[in-house]
Each structure stands twice: as structure tokens, then as C-alpha cells.
Amino acid sequence: MTQTPRTTRSTAAHPDLDPRRWWALGAMVASMLVLGFDMTILNVALPTMAEQLGATTGQQQWMADAYIVVFAALMLPAGLLGDRFGRRSMLITGLAIFLVGSVIGTLATSVGPVIGARAVMGIGAAFVMPLALAVLPSLFPEEERGKAVALVTAASALGMPLGPIIGGWLLDHFWWGSVFLINVPMVAIGVLACAFLLPETRDPSSPSVDAVSTVLTVGGLGALTYGIIEAPVRGWGDPLVVGGLAASVLLIGGLVARGRRAERPMLDLKLLGHRPFLLNTLVATLVMFVLSGLLFLLPPYLQAVLGHDAFGTGLRLLPLIGGLVVAAKASQPLVERVGARAVICTGLVVLTFAALLGARTTVESGYGFTALWLTIAGAGFGFAMMPAMTAAIGALPRDRAGSGSGLLMTVRQVGGAIGIALLGSLLAGVFAGRLDTGRLPVDLADRAGESVVAAKVVARQLGDETLAASADAGYVHGMVVVLLVCAGAALVTAALAAWLLPRRAPAADVAESVVHA
Numbered sequence: 161m162t163q164t165p166r167t168t169r170s171t172a173a174h175p176d177l178d179p180r181r182w183w184a185l186g187a188m189v190a191s192m193l194v195l196g197f198d199m200t201i202l203n204v205a206l207p208t209m210a211e212q213l214g215a216t217t218g219q220q221q222w223m224a225d226a227y228i229v230v231f232a233a234l235m236l237p238a239g240l241l242g243d244r245f246g247r248r249s250m251l252i253t254g255l256a257i258f259l260v261g262s263v264i265g266t267l268a269t270s271v272g273p274v275i276g277a278r279a280v281m282g283i284g285a286a287f288v289m290p291l292a293l294a295v296l297p298s299l300f301p302e303e304e305r306g307k308a309v310a311l312v313t314a315a316s317a318l319g320m321p322l323g324p325i326i327g328g329w330l331l332d333h334f335w336w337g338s339v340f341l342i343n344v345p346m347v348a349i350g351v352l353a354c355a356f357l358l359p360e361t362r363d364p365s366s367p368s369v370d371a372v373s374t375v376l377t378v379g380g381l382g383a384l385t386y387g388i389i390e391a392p393v394r395g396w397g398d399p400l401v402v403g404g405l406a407a408s409v410l411l412i413g414g415l416v417a418r419g420r421r422a423e424r425p426m427l428d429l430k431l432l433g434h435r436p437f438l439l440n441t442l443v444a445t446l447v448m449f450v451l452s453g454l455l456f457l458l459p460p461y462l463q464a465v466l467g468h469d470a471f472g473t474g475l476r477l478l479p480l481i482g483g484l485v486v487a488a489k490a491s492q493p494l495v496e497r498v499g500a501r502a503v504i505c506t507g508l509v510v511l512t513f514a515a516l517l518g519a520r521t522t523v524e525s526g527y528g529f530t531a532l533w534l535t536i537a538g539a540g541f542g543f544a545m546m547p548a549m550t551a552a553i554g555a556l557p558r559d560r561a562g563s564g565s566g567l568l569m570t571v572r573q574v575g576g577a578i579g580i581a582l583l584g585s586l587l588a589g590v591f592a593g594r595l596d597t598g599r600l601p602v603d604l605a606d607r608a609g610e611s612v613v614a615a616k617v618v619a620r621q622l623g624d625e626t627l628a629a630s631a632d633a634g635y636v637h638g639m640v641v642v643l644l645v646c647a648g649a650a651l652v653t654a655a656l657a658a659w660l661l662p663r664r665a666p667a668a669d670v671a672e673s674v675v676h677a
Contacts, residue, residue, distance in 0.1 A: 180357050181299045185308055187353030188292045191255060192315040193322070194346050195285050198227070200323030202278070203455045204474050205339045207463040207613045208331050209274070216610040217588040219271045221389045224456055225577045226275045229385055230282030231289075232573030233378040237369045239290035244368065247295045248358045252351055254287020259347045265340030277340065289569075295358055324459075324481075328474030373418055373425070380411035381574060388581040431567055436555035439661050441568055443504055443548035445575035446653050447541055450511070450646045452576035453583030454480070454537070457639055464612045465632045466527060479531045483538020488546040500551040501661040507543030508654035514540055515647035519640045523632050540650070551661075586645065587638040594634035596627065 206220045215223070242250035261280030268274045292312055300308045330338040387404035394401050419425040432438045455477070462473040487507070494503045514537035521529065552568050588611070595615060597605035608615040608627065615631035618624070 184299060184353055184357035185296075185311065187350045187357070188295075189311055189315040190346050191288055191350035192292055192312050194258075194343050194350075195288055196315060197323035197326055198281065198285070198343065200455055201327040201339050202227075202323075204324040204327040204459045204470055204477070205331055205336050206456075207460050207473075208470060209336050210460075210611055210613040211617055212336060213271050213274070214614070215271050216614070217584060217591075218389045219275070220611065221456070221580055221584045222275045223271070223278055224452075224580050225385050225389070226278040227282040227285070228452070228573055228577040228580070229381050230279050230378070231285045232570050232577060233381050234283060234286035234374070235290055235570055235573070236567075237374045238286040240369045242287065242291040243362060246360045246362050247291050248354060248360045250287050251291040251295065251358070252354050254284045254291065255347050255351045255354065256284070257281075258284025258288065259344060259351065260284075262340045262343035262347065266337045266344070268337065268340075281343075295361060299358070324474030324477045325471070326474070328469070328471035331470035370418075370422070370425070373415055376411050376415040376418065380408050380415060381577065383411060384408035385577055385581045388578070388585050391585055428567060434555060435660065436662055437552050439657060440500075440504075440548045440552035440555065441571055443508070443653060443657055444545055444552060444568065444572050446649060447507075447511075447545045447548070448572045448575040449579035449583075450515075450650065451484075451541055451545075451579070453579035453642065453646070456580045456584050457587055457642060458534075460612050461635060461639055462527075462530075464616050465523070465635055466530075468527075476527060476531070477534075479535040480538040480541075483535045483540075484542040484545070485538075487539040487542025489542075491543050491546050492550075494543075495547050495550070500547040501657060503547045504544050504551070504661065505654050505658045507540050507545070507547070508650045508657065509540075511537060511540030511544060512647045512650040512654065515643045515650060519643040519647065521636055521640060521643075523629075523636050555662075583642050583645070587635075587642050590638035590641050591631075591634045594630070594637050596630040599624075600627070 202224060206215075206223065209215055209223070210220055238250065238254065258281050261277045261282075261284060264280060265274060265277035268277055296308050296312070326342065327339050330342065383404045387401050387408060390398070390404070391401045396402075416429055419429045432441070458477060458480075459473050462468050462476050463470065468476060491503055491507075514533050517536065518530075518533040521533075549568060549572075591612060592609045595609055597608050600608065600618070604618055604622075608618040608631070612631050612635040615634075616628055619628035619631060
């Protein structure tokens with residue numbers, strides 16, 4: 161009864177508003193939903209793809225990281241291109257690129273094209289994510305804008321828990337390429353809706369895209385990820401690994417130096433000199449680091465070790481995502497009562513406890529124990545992530561909130577990529593070292609050491625129950641080592657946050673930062 165008069169007054173006050181704007185919003189919500197579940201949908205498909213494509217652990221890491229690395233590196237320049245040349249045009253371009261990547265993934269029959277498809281999808285996502293929010297002010301008046309922003313943001317967040325469930329259901333009924341094919345109709349609808357329903361807007365005064373900084377960012381992140389992923393296979397002293405890590409230091413160092421000299425840098429790294437922003441950004445990045453790593457290593461455990469199917473695996477990841485969503489929603493009232501520092505530190509301590517509890521996992525542990533520590537971990541993620549993101553932007557002057565939010569989102573995505581690379585590489589190294597392949601021919605031993613899925617396939621082909629048991633034990637031990645590393649990192653971060661973060665952020669800045677985060 162109360163909503164209809166408000167809508168009437170809004171329309172009367174803005175007679176030039178397009179009545180189709182809610183249809184356009186629906187298309188953007190659908191597009192953001194696709195971006196959201198594409199962050200997680202592939203994780204549950206990786207064990208199946210590893211078996212059918214013969215993908216090693218390193219190749220699986222690239223399948224996941226190709227999307228995230230490109231997404232993180234190109235998000236800022238893509239947003240600036242939209243400001244300069246038209247947000248609608250660039251949004252349609254991004255959706256079209258994402259569509260092409262999805263088609264390539266659907267048709268792929270080997271590992272290389274899948275990695276390429278994920279990289280192309282990352283390019284498209286880098287345009288869609290910032291520009292989907294940037295076009296809303298031109299569609300909705302101020303009294304409707306908050307609702308529109310909330311719907312678009314919620315769609316992206318909702319996609320994460322939907323990803324494993326949708327992916328699991330598709331894999332149980334169709335081939336693995338269906339996790340790419342599902343994007344095609346939804347994104348195609350988004351392209352048509354944007355073309356016919358969105359007005360064109362631009363901001364000619366925005367900074368120009370710095371091509372050199374873009375190349376330095378992509379090259380630096382790519383070289384770093386390559387070095388971390390290849391190290392367990394080639395060895396840390398291998399020239400390619402050393403060269404990749406050295407190149408990443410030089411390229412990222414060049415990016416920092418260039419940003420310091422520029423009057424209006426594309427990636428304003430000077431913001432990291434502001435201590436509250438830096439510390440809260442580090443907290444949010446650590447949480448993304450651990451979360452991405454866990455979402456990478458859990459599906460093989462649930463499928464290859466515990467024996468669940470793909471859909472069952474997706475459902476069994478819900479305690480983690482559910483705990484995160486519930487805690488993130490509950491965190492804001494707590495921040496208002498006790499301050500961001502207390503909530504962030506509590507979340508990190510809870511995450512530490514969950515990781516230590518998970519580190520007690522054995523081969524005989526059932527899913528009930530896994531669900532327990534996953535739920536606790538999700539709560540720790542939620543209580544640490546959202547207050548840290550909000551406080552990071554709230555710590556900055558109001559005129560730097562836009563550039564600060566862009567930097568925060570970029571660094572957070574980088575944390576996710578490094579989490580998959582570093583924690584996945586640690587797991588792969590421990591697993592290969594614990595796997596008993598002494599009785600196998602060299603070629604089968606090498607194949608079994610590639611991943612737990614490959615080891616179980618070899619064991620099934622040979623009828624070797626000893627190898628299967630060794631694969632289970634090796635993977636669980638690797639997961640325990642990873643969880644101990646996560647617990648240590650979370651505890652150290654909690655101590656630093658308790659020591660260095662201000663007790664409370666200014667209320668006005670925190671309220672404003674919610675929109676930007």
C-alpha cells in the first residue's frame with residue numbers, strides 16, 4: 161500500500177523516465193548473475209574436466225586463474241574506456257566478448273582452448289562489472305537508485321553460491337561444456353536489452369587509459385601466477401620459474417614507479433600509503449585469498465576422496481557460502497555497535513579456528529565434520545570481508561572513494577588469483593610427495609602424480625586399491641597443510657588488525673562506502 165504512491169510520485173517528478181528501465185535492470189541483473197556464478201561454477205567441474213581432458217593440477221589452476229587474473233587486471237582500464245567512449249557501447253562490447261568466450265569454452269575439446277576461453281571471458285567480465293553499476297544513475301532517479309544498485313550487487317553475490325549447484329546439476333545431466341553453454345542465452349538477452357533499453361552516457365573528463373600500465377599489470381600478474389603454478393612441477397630453481405617470478409617483480413615494480421610519477425594514474429597505488437585503507441585492503445585480500453583457495457581444493461576432496469557426484473558436491477559447498485552470506489549480512493549491525501576493528505578481528509579469529517578444526521580432517525572423516533568447519537569458516541569470511549571492504553573505502557577522503565574502490569576490487573581479485581595459484585601449488589606439491597607410486601611404471605607414476613583425480617583414474621584402471629588409498633591420504637594431508645597455512649595467515653592478520661586498525665571509522669564515511677564497495 162505504501163509503495164504505489166511513492167512510485168507514482170517518482171514518475172510524476174521525472175516524466176522523462178523510460179518505463180522500460182526496470183526491464184533493462186532485469187537484463188543487467190541476469191548478466192551480473194552469470195558473472196557471479198562463473199566465479200565458482202568451474203570449481204565443481206574441474207574434477208570432471210581433469211578426468212576427461214587429462215588436466216594436471218597446474219592446468220586446473222590455470223583454468224580457474226585465467227579468468228580471475230584477466231578480470232582483475234583489466235577492470236580499471238575497461239571502466240575508463242566506458243567513461244570515455246560510451247558506457248552502453250562498452251557494456252555491450254563486454255557482454256559480447258563474454259559470449260564469445262563462453263562459445264569457445266562450449267566447443268573446446270582440450271585444455272588449451274578452455275584456458276583461452278576463460279581468459280576471453282575475463283576480458284568481457286572486466287567491462288561488465290564496473291559499467292553495469294556506472295549506467296544506473298542515467299536510468300534511475302535518486303529515490304530509486306539505491307534499490308537498483310542493491311539488486312545488481314545482490315545478483316553478483318547470489319551467483320557465487322548458485323555456481324556450484326548449477327554446475328553440479330549440469331554435470332550430472334550433460335557434458336562438462338554445459339557449464340559454458342548456460343552463459344550463452346543469458347548473456348545474449350543482456351546484449352539485446354542493453355542495445356535497445358539503455359541510454360548512452362560518457363564522462364570525457366575521466367582519466368585516459370594508460371596502455372603501458374595495463375600491459376605492466378597484465379604481464380606482472382601473469383608472470384607471478386605462472387611462476388607459482390609451475391614451481392611444484394618444474395622446481396623453484398627452474399629457469400622458467402625463476403624468470404617468471406623475476407619478471408613479475410620487475411613489471412609490478414615498473415607499475416608502481418609509473419603510478420608514482422603520473423598526475424592521475426589509472427591505478428592509484430599511492431592510496432595504499434593511507435594506513436587504515438592499506439590494512440583493511442590487506443584483510444579483504446587475505447580473505448579472498450583463502451576463500452578462492454578453499455573453493456579450488458574442496459571439490460576434488462568431495463568428489464575424488466569422499467565419492468560424491470558433481471551436484472552433491474555443489475550442495476555440500478553451501479555451508480561455506482551460506483555462512484559467508486549470513487555473517488556478511490549480520491556484520492553491519494555489529495559494526496555499528498562495537499566498531500569495525502572488533503568485528504574484523506573476531507571474523508579472522510573465527511576463520512583461524514575453522515581452519516585449525518578443518519586441519520583435523522582425516523581420510524575417515526565424514527561430510528558431517530566437513531560441513532561443521534565449513535560453516536564456521538564461512539562465518540569467519542563474512543564477518544571479516546564486508547566490514548574490511550567498507551572500512552577501507554570509509555577511511556579515504558570522499559573525493560578518493562571512487563578510485564579507492566577500484567583499487568580495492570582489483571587487489572581483492574588479485575588475492576583470489578594468487579590464492580588459487582599458491583595454495584593449489586602447495587597442495588599439489590604435498591600430494592605428489594606423499595603419493596606412493598613406487599610399484600608403477602614411470603609413465604603411470606607421472607600421470608598419477610598430476611592430481612588426485614588422475615591418481616584415482618589410474619588406480620581404477622589397474623584395480624590398485626593401495627594406490628587409491630594412497631591418493632586419498634595424500635590429498636587429505638595436502639589439504640591439512642593448506643588449512644594450517646591459512647590458519648597461520650588469518651591469525652597473524654588478526655593480530656596486525658587489532659594492533660594497527662583504528663577502533664572506529666567515521667560514521668559518515670562508512671555509510672557512504674557501502675555504495676562504493
